[in-house]
Amino acid sequence: MxxxxxxxxxxxxxxxxxxxxxxxxxxxxxxxxxxxxxxxxxxxxxxxxxxxxxxxxxxxxxxxxxxxxxxxxxxxxxxxxxxxxxxxxxxxxxxxxxxxxxxxxxxxxxxxxxxxxxxxxxxxxxxxxxxxxxxxxxxxxxxxxxxxxxxxxxxxxxxxxxxxxxxxxxxxxxxxxxxxxxxxxxxxxxxxxxxxxxxxxxxxxxxxxxxxxxxxxxxxxxxxxxxxxxxxxxxxAKARPVPHPHAAPLTSSLDERGLIDSLDMTQALDKDSYNEQLVVEQARLSSLMRDKRMRRHSLIAVFEGNDAAGKGGAIRRVIGALDPRQYRIVPVAAPTEEERAQPYLWRFWRHIPPRGKFTVFDRSWYGRVLVERVEGFCSTGDWLRAYGEINDFEEQLSEAGVVLVKFWLSIDQQTQLERFKAREQIPFKRFKITEEDWRNREKWPLYRDAVGDMVDRTSTEIAPWTLVEANDKRFARIKVLRTINEALEAAFSKD
Amino acid sequence: MxxxxxxxxxxxxxxxxxxxxxxxxxxxxxxxxxxxxxxxxxxxxxxxxxxxxxxxxxxxxxxxxxxxxxxxxxxxxxxxxxxxxxxxxxxxxxxxxxxxxxxxxxxxxxxxxxxxxxxxxxxxxxxxxxxxxxxxxxxxxxxxxxxxxxxxxxxxxxxxxxxxxxxxxxxxxxxxxxxxxxxxxxxxxxxxxxxxxxxxxxxxxxxxxxxxxxxxxxxxxxxxxxxxxxxxxxxxAKARPVPHPHAAPLTSSLDERGLIDSLDMTQALDKDSYNEQLVVEQARLSSLMRDKRMRRHSLIAVFEGNDAAGKGGAIRRVIGALDPRQYRIVPVAAPTEEERAQPYLWRFWRHIPPRGKFTVFDRSWYGRVLVERVEGFCSTGDWLRAYGEINDFEEQLSEAGVVLVKFWLSIDQQTQLERFKAREQIPFKRFKITEEDWRNREKWPLYRDAVGDMVDRTSTEIAPWTLVEANDKRFARIKVLRTINEALEAAFSKD
The missing domain is CATH 3.40.50.300 (P-loop containing nucleotide triphosphate hydrolases)
Structure with missing residues (x-):
């Protein structure tokens, strides 16, 4: 050589x-x-x-x-x-x-x-x-x-x-x-x-x-x-051609059913059970975050989901247990100019927490295979290769001791409609509902396909997706908290 | 209380x-x-x-x-x-x-x-x-x-x-x-x-x-x-009013002469002396940067000057002596979106070198009292208060052991005209001359006033301005190198 x-x-x-x-x-x-x-x-x-x-x-x-x-x-x-x-x-x-x-x-x-x-x-x-x-x-x-x-x-x-x-x-x-x-x-x-x-x-x-x-x-x-x-x-050279773009959607199924449709959306928690379990799970998380084994790990929670599925409320219950010095929430919106001048994952890498800390991503790197795919904000080649890039990225996180939990909060169309209408009535929530949200509703089947592909291709043993049945907010919040706690305990037990 | x-x-x-x-x-x-x-x-x-x-x-x-x-x-x-x-x-x-x-x-x-x-x-x-x-x-x-x-x-x-x-x-x-x-x-x-x-x-x-x-x-x-x-x-509230904006230019003098006009622009170096002194001063800088006392300091050099005054050439001679791992050059252009969302000095603070290292600012925080003042890119209140903010900033640098040298490279109008014309003839230099450069020439008196005010208000004992007579490039480059070397030696001798 x-x-x-x-x-x-x-x-x-x-x-x-x-x-x-x-x-x-x-x-x-x-x-x-x-x-x-x-x-x-x-x-x-x-x-x-x-x-x-x-x-x-x-x-x-x-x-x-x-x-x-x-x-x-x-x-x-x-x-x-x-x-x-x-x-x-x-x-x-x-x-x-x-x-x-x-x-x-x-x-x-x-x-x-x-x-x-x-x-x-x-x-x-x-x-x-x-x-x-x-x-x-x-x-x-x-x-x-x-x-x-x-x-x-x-x-x-x-x-x-x-x-x-x-x-x-x-x-x-x-x-x-x-x-x-x-x-x-x-x-x-x-x-x-x-x-x-x-x-x-x-x-x-x-x-x-x-x-x-x-x-x-x-x-x-x-x-x-x-x-x-x-x-x-x-x-x-002009922009590089993608070697072999797959023209067909990945999992668009003939029976018009996706992974999401197979969830049992009737699961619910009554108020008393919820309050009881909330205290327990929050105390558990608070204690895990203060555990000295946490010094060898950091925690990342990714929240994705339908509009109005209750991501914000779930995040609030998660951090409710914690000292604000322990966590940071990163709301993911349109990339800034400096972020656009870098590879896609750069804007997430810059927010990776140091050991001992917790970062919540309110929307995440999965935007590429969800909204960007559906809305055509990136090329087919871009989102097709994103699955592999994301798996590589998450493997690196995992190997460095990052505990990564990923949530898809799922609601059905009827529930979403009710929540949209309710939001329009509440003054301090009107910011949360826009024209765009109404337009997105019309693309429900496209999002269903995108979510199905996403889970099929990026739910791995080191970073599994947790699908959260979120028609009932109480059920969803407890499932989220419990999943985080179990992930931390599993990581600690392997140390 | x-x-x-x-x-x-x-x-x-x-x-x-x-x-x-x-x-x-x-x-x-x-x-x-x-x-x-x-x-x-x-x-x-x-x-x-x-x-x-x-x-x-x-x-x-x-x-x-x-x-x-x-x-x-x-x-x-x-x-x-x-x-x-x-x-x-x-x-x-x-x-x-x-x-x-x-x-x-x-x-x-x-x-x-x-x-x-x-x-x-x-x-x-x-x-x-x-x-x-x-x-x-x-x-x-x-x-x-x-x-x-x-x-x-x-x-x-x-x-x-x-x-x-x-x-x-x-x-x-x-x-x-x-x-x-x-x-x-x-x-x-x-x-x-x-x-x-x-x-x-x-x-x-x-x-x-x-x-x-x-x-x-x-x-x-x-x-x-x-x-x-x-x-x-x-x-x-609407934008805060400036308490007492000074409407008149600060030093616009009745005799149409500024500090810059009092420089002896005939100073020059012949080629042999230049080559001899260049080697000496570059070796001196190289050795100072490797001196173990440099571990307690960092070095910042600010380059301002008329268009075509030879900033780029001077910077090249300065770094010519150095290992690229020791320095970083920050060309200052329009602020990015993230920079615009922060106080003015933020975009310079992010480039402050750690101890042992050297940062060259090709244009700098003085843009506020130069181009932004002259072109009206900021309000009168903004540039008026910048003098004090800059002095505070530089005092903090100095107290932390940063050796700060600031150069104004000055040429006369005739020399500038000749260089502009010459640049238009050289293929790889045509990028360096734009419509805007020609427009700026018409504002020569405004820039002269701005430079005079800048030096009067920000040339301090801890961070003095060095005015460099740059009609002769060789003279200018040696003066720049020597000034940096003397500043480092002075700082070391005080340790």
Whole structure:
């Protein structure tokens, strides 16, 4: 895999100096065009052998291009805010917005390579990390991000010579940290693991470019040209076609019945039982949130449901038991300008709670496969791929100890009609009922299909959906509270 | 000051239950109106005696109102990301956007009170903290934020009884932390310091409301009514009038000469001297940034100047010496939607570097008193008060160890004309010259006045302006680099 990057490639100074100015101008042009189009972001990943010119190349790119439109991110030690959340959170918060270039100098690959080389993880875990990475990169590409992955390579001899030269140069000797020397000893291991990683993660949508790093001129021109070609092609291309969009709805059934229709909507609780159980379940939740095992977990509750199904009331009963310092409610509305400049899931990642805390999403990332699907706010390709992206996302949450509960609050059409009419009569509730709500009612069958697909495709063992029969508000609220409590207890019992 | 909050005020349950529902409805109405207007944010500060119902009140407000539109923030232990920046950074990052309510449960007052009560700071430092706070609150109010400051009070006897009751109640005993009991011993001190703080920080635009906390019904109704009255008044009010706007430009001089005109624009450097000094100054900066004393500081460089004065080129020479991992460049353009929903300085606070790092602002917070003043993008009142707000801001940076250098790159009209024309000829620079640039040229005298005022009012000992004669690019770049180096050395020598 690295053979052709060990043959001593070089370019003479004259050739470099003849070509560099035009390359630089073209890169600048492409960069401004990128900004003006504002259609996609560029992400450059920098990895490879120590001493192979990674730092020099990043520096050069900042000199050649307009550094004001480039964000260089490093991922050394995790901050305590990062340690309290799933590992990918730190990458999400540094993603470049559309129109910009982000350079991840140190990234998910460095983490997994270091981990494996230093024996902190085994191949099985490495392969899991690779899978997660592939999912992430695939998703970024689907969101339009143009990814360049550079592996700067040196043969063992080249590396030794290079590190020696740096050490002997008084201007650069400060750059050799003990870690780098240690890596010189583990060169073989690093290359072996590197090959495994590159082989499994080079994809048509995000290929690796292996660049021989010994000669500065060769290295710089090579990287510059790869970037330029890739940028120009992407700037010229129209929106990427979805490979194989499925034209038919996923589960539209012949009998006009969906999963939702099979719920027993007559379930109800009388007032006394409700009051009794409410106190019990609220006290239970309050106590679970204060349990010291909660320090290893965080809690996320997702509320989706028909309009007027009682999401707000259910949320109020859930938080009613809690200290406001323990939770945050995120009402999901139209994305802001900064959110629109990022991949879809970015606006949810930014609200992931740290360990010990609880976030309630009043509507959620499922908007993509519900309202956006039904109303046509996104393309068919977008919502079709969302199922997989969401499952990946939730798996990451789960692996980081997040307890995730998801509720679909279901009411029937008659109940909804009654509640709409009632709301119009109550002054402080009139804000809650709009023209749009009435229009949505007409799309009832479309929503039924969307909900059915959503549950079929995203109800997983690690993050199951709970369908809540919500014609009776009391029944629904108790079911919600109890489900949360059981999920927390189950998580604690596994610790 | 607290006398009338120690007289045993109470309200009977019947009165409470008769009044609460209407109050709650009115609060909800006001809250939705606040969201719909999206004109200002509401900030509620919660302070006072332990056991006086602070937590209960925050909980109640979340129950009474729509908790989805309320953000409760606590400020316990600082995270390492917060510790690496000026103290106010953590408050800025939690400010509620327009249309929302933020509750700061624990805030700048808790910090200064705890500090003084436990003897970590003296009265002089307390008074400085008070001054800073007044500046911050004044600025928030000028930005439209509606601030409520609640002090929950108990007499010493009331407090003792209350803490005892809580301790004896099995449902609440977990809430009494050792710290609280300790505070019971220091009640006198807490009240004495509290009185000093309240006396000095109760202002017409952000008064304190002292609420007797012993009786739950009295406390709840009182807070609810104060909030409702304040909210309703603010929702009805039109934009606040500026108290005394100064109609005349500040320094428009009779002789048509400004500070800028007194610069010696003939200063220049020949190519050889330039190349020699560039290497020296870049190496010096590179070495200063790696100096271990840099761990106690961060560096901010602000670049302002005439169009085509060479800001970009100067910035490139500054960062040319540095590892891209050490710095970030923030190009300041039109604010995003999220930035517009916050006070003016918010969009700069979010880019304040942590210790050890360097942020370059390509244009800056001075836009308010330059382009926004000249083009009328903000009101006269807005830019007039900006001078003071900016000085306060920069003082906070300076006190946190930030080394701040500010450059105005000045060229004369003839030089600008030549550069504009030259730019139009170079393909990859054509992006840099727009219709607007040509229009701005016609406002030269207005900008001259604005720059003069800016320097007069914001060139301070802790953050002086450096006027850079930039007709000769080489001279300008060396002056910029040297100024940064001298500022860093001066800061290090004071450590």
């Amino acid at each position: 690295f053979e052709s990057a060990e043959i001593g490639r070089s370019i003479d100074k004259e050739t470099f100096e003849a070509e560099a100015p035009a390359l630089r101008e073209a890169l600048l042009e492409a960069q401004y065009e990128l900004q003006q189009q504002g259609r996609f972001a560029v992400l450059i990943l920098i990895n490879g052998i120590e001493g192979a010119g990674k730092g020099e190349t990043v520096k050069l790119l900042n000199e050649w291009m307009d550094a004001r439109l480039i964000q260089v991110s490093t991922f050394d030690q995790q901050t305590d805010e990062e340690l309290a959340r799933p590992p990918a959170w730190r990458y999400w918060r540094q993603l470049p917005p559309k129109g910009r270039i982000g350079i991840f100098f140190g990234n998910w690959y460095s983490q997994m390579l270091q981990g494996r080389v230093h024996g902190r993880i085994k191949n099985a875990v490495l392969d899991q990390a690779i899978d997660t990475t592939l999912g992430l990169e695939r998703m970024l590409c689907d969101e339009g991000t143009l990814i360049f992955k550079f592996w700067f390579h040196l043969s063992k001899q080249q590396m030794k010579a290079r590190l020696k030269a740096l050490q002997d140069d008084p201007l650069h000797s400060w750059r050799i940290s003990p870690l780098d020397w240690q890596q010189s000893k583990t060169y073989d291991k690093f290359v072996r693991v590197g090959e495994r990683v590159l082989r499994r993660t080079s994809r048509d949508y995000a290929p690796w470019y292996v660049v021989e790093g010994a000669d500065e001129y060769y290295r710089s021109l090579t990287v510059g040209r790869i970037l330029l070609d890739g940028l120009q092609a992407a700037l010229k | 607290f006398e009338s909050a120690e007289i045993g005020r109470s309200i009977d349950k019947e009165t409470f239950e008769a009044e609460a529902p209407a109050l709650r409805e009115a609060l909800l109405e006001a809250q939705y109106e606040l969201q719909q207007q999206g004109r200002f944010a509401v900030l509620i500060l919660i302070n006072g005696i332990e056991g006086a119902g602070k937590g209960e009140t925050v909980k109640l407000l979340n129950e009474w109102m729509d908790a989805r539109l309320i953000q409760v923030s606590t400020f316990d232990q600082q995270t390492d990301e917060e510790l690496a920046r000026p103290p106010a950074w953590r408050y800025w990052r939690q400010l509620p956007p327009k249309g929302r309510i933020g509750i700061f449960f624990g805030n700048w007052y808790s910090q200064m009170l705890q500090g003084r009560v436990h003897g970590r700071i003296k009265n002089a430092v307390l008074d400085q903290a008070i001054d800073t706070t007044l500046g911050l609150e004044r600025m928030l109010c000028d930005e439209g934020t509606l601030i409520f400051k609640f002090w929950f009070h108990l007499s010493k006897q009331q407090m003792k009884a209350r803490l005892k009751a809580l301790q004896d109640d099995p449902l609440h005993s977990w809430r009494i932390s050792p710290l609280d009991w300790q505070q019971s011993k220091t009640y006198d001190k807490f009240v004495r310091v509290g009185e000093r703080v309240l006396r000095r920080t109760s202002r017409d635009y952000a008064p304190w409301y002292v609420v007797e906390g012993a009786d739950e019904y009295y406390r709840s109704l009182t807070v609810g009514r104060i909030l409702l009255d304040g909210l309703q008044a603010a929702l009805k």
